[in-house]
Amino acid sequence: MKKYLIYFIAAVAALQCGPKVDYAELRTRAKSAFGTLPAKMPGSEKDTPELIALGKMLYNDRRLSINDTQSCASCHILEGKKGGVDNTKFSPGAKGSLGGRNAPTTLNAGFHFVQFWDGRAANLTEQAKGPVLNPVEMGMPSEKAVVDKISQVAEYKEAFPKAFPGSKNAITYQNIAEAIAAFERTLITRDRFDDFINGDDKAMTKEELLGMQTFMNQGCTTCHIGQLLGGNSYRKMGQARPYETKDLGRFDVTKKEEDKFMFKVPSLRNVALTEPYFHDGSAATLSEAVAKMAYHQLGKELGEKDVASIVTFLKALTDKQRQ
Structure with missing residues (x-):
């Protein structure tokens, strides 16, 4: 009886702890997909x-x-x-x-x-x-x-x-x-996400790290990749499922048919501070933005749990002085 009680307690403890976080594996993936922000911006060398x-x-x-x-x-x-x-x-x-x-x-x-x-x-x-x-x-x-x-x-x-x-x-x-x-060029922010990538296992909570894992596993890195988690490419708004907008995006600049509805992918650094979202400001909350992006850009309908998990991660991208 005592033996079964010990097994039961261990099982309950495991459930309470939830999924384990492999810090080394996550850090390696994050370094490869994102990296950290440099100390200075390009072009600032001669700024006095x-x-x-x-x-x-x-x-x-x-x-x-x-x-x-x-x-x-x-x-x-x-x-x-x-x-x-x-x-x-x-x-x-x-x-x-x-x-x-x-x-x-x-x-x-x-x-x-x-x-x-x-x-x-x-x-x-x-x-x-x-x-x-x-x-x-x-x-x-x-x-x-x-x-x-x-x-x-x-x-x-x-x-x-x-x-x-x-x-x-x-x-x-x-x-x-x-x-x-x-x-x-002085407006460089510093967040706990970079601290984690640089080796601090305590910089982010377990929930935030699991959110980062969900973010990568769900394919958000298709667009949001690199040091800024975006800001380095154009993407069609509605590349998986149509997005209603009258704004033709980059087409207005180039007049090329293939540039219709193409917009610069926004950076996700400090995204928790910058609502409402998208070029048309149509997403009022970060949760709404995550769900809509999954639907229109990836063709996925994320459950509330996955959306909440990703949002938890995105909040770790906020400048430490602005948290």
Whole structure:
């Protein structure tokens, strides 16, 4: 009797412990599929403290908009542990009109292979030029109008020559964009996921690690792979099952038939902070986004348990300073 009681207790204990986690195997798989974020962003080698400080001023300056109501930080909020977004479906511009796509995060943006959902900007500098002149966003009429306006600000008369020493005319539209890009290259986040990959077995909980295992086993790495878990390729929205959207994605840039409904795969770093999701902001929660992506991109209908498990893992990708 005593012998059977011992077996019973052992069986109950095993059930309570649940599935075992093979740390070494998971770490090897994660290193192969993802890797960790580098210490610095590409292009930051020549960024000086003066250039970065100028870029931060410009990023937060509403005077870059037509009526002094809108800055980069209006849609890409960093203060208060925000995730580099405004958490709205579509962001309002300087004149109150809404944009046509959900604002992506500026956190880690410099690691992406292109900028914007449709990849129309090759890098952060090119990206920074767009919203300022966009009539729906910041609404400035021309590059000259921007330069003329900024040239009248005393603090910039001082800051630009320091950031661009040797330039005869330091305040140019190109330099405004270069400075903003330099600041954005500092927006690298650090999370417990990287800590685990780097060897810390205690960095993530057992539930988070099991979620990572589910994430990989279900095929999410078909699109979300590499250091950013995304941000390095285009994919058709609705590649397994059709997704209803009037937005033609990259087709608007290339006019190639094969680019219809193609969008840049978003990074999943800090994804728990950046709701709502997708280019159209149609998924209000992370659970909804995971379920819809499995359905439309992988052709799978995940159960609640698997969805919850993946969401638990994704929350471990949040910047430790923003948790």
